[in-house]
Amino acid sequence: MTRTSAADQLPADQLAARLDDVLARLDAAAARAGRDGREITLLLATKTRTPQEVAVVVDLLRARDRRIAVGENRAQEIAKHADPMLADNGVPRHFIGRLQTNKARDVIAFAQTIHSVDREDIADALERRAALAGLVREVLVQVNTSGEESKGGFAPTLEAVGPILERLRGSGTLRPVGLMTIGANTSDATAVRASLRGLRELRDQVRTELELPELEHLSMGMSGDLEIAVEEGATIVRVGSALFGARP
Numbered sequence: 001m002t003r004t005s006a007a008d009q010l011p012a013d014q015l016a017a018r019l020d021d022v023l024a025r026l027d028a029a030a031a032r033a034g035r036d037g038r039e040i041t042l043l044l045a046t047k048t049r050t051p052q053e054v055a056v057v058v059d060l061l062r063a064r065d066r067r068i069a070v071g072e073n074r075a076q077e078i079a080k081h082a083d084p085m086l087a088d089n090g091v092p093r094h095f096i097g098r099l100q101t102n103k104a105r106d107v108i109a110f111a112q113t114i115h116s117v118d119r120e121d122i123a124d125a126l127e128r129r130a131a132l133a134g135l136v137r138e139v140l141v142q143v144n145t146s147g148e149e150s151k152g153g154f155a156p157t158l159e160a161v162g163p164i165l166e167r168l169r170g171s172g173t174l175r176p177v178g179l180m181t182i183g184a185n186t187s188d189a190t191a192v193r194a195s196l197r198g199l200r201e202l203r204d205q206v207r208t209e210l211e212l213p214e215l216e217h218l219s220m221g222m223s224g225d226l227e228i229a230v231e232e233g234a235t236i237v238r239v240g241s242a243l244f245g246a247r248p
């Protein structure tokens, strides 16, 4: 379901207003945590938005001197990045969605960073495809810190993530750079914070106990919980609806 009609395009001034609202939220949360909002990557979760809309936001972020990434969560949406509006604009492309082994080739070709390694067989498939393509890709291991059954990911313990991280450490084509989670799906801010803080604590534990200092990134925080995520140490927040509106 890719939109093409001009009538559906979000006006640039509306995108700019929403973006400045998101950046103000991010900066205020960063300030509360003694951090600089400019060091946090704003990943655009573009879903079905058009190349034109994504390009407008990328330009606005560049003008504001921000770290940017563009993320897709469906292999079907990857094709839009061949569009001249997005191709070769120098913005890192990430993959954030649930992976299937039969889409590994497309994802390896498209994304320099893959956030959603949630099973061993996905790591195997990505590694094989990266080797065939002669590419090295960054990966994050997805962790289920909320315990919600609908969510993928490894359990939030050193015992659960240790083996996959050791396996990735030994890979010649996949480089483990961080952990990713989707926060608890609840309006209870305490539960949301616990699910996000848990990812930071796990990363810190992995870094010291597995001697993996390169495991730097925490990909966490979306439109509804980005402030809590930034306060808890997110290095990449993934934002969709706060910029592009509710999904159809």
Ligand SMILES: *Cc1c(COP(=O)(O)O)cnc(C)c1O
Binding pocket: 045, 047, 073, 096, 097, 182, 222, 223, 224, 238, 239, 240, 241, 242
């Ligand atoms: C869509 C999506 C987001 C962004 O969600 P919003 O609530 O719209 O900001 C973040 N992460 C993943 C994995 C997504 O699929």
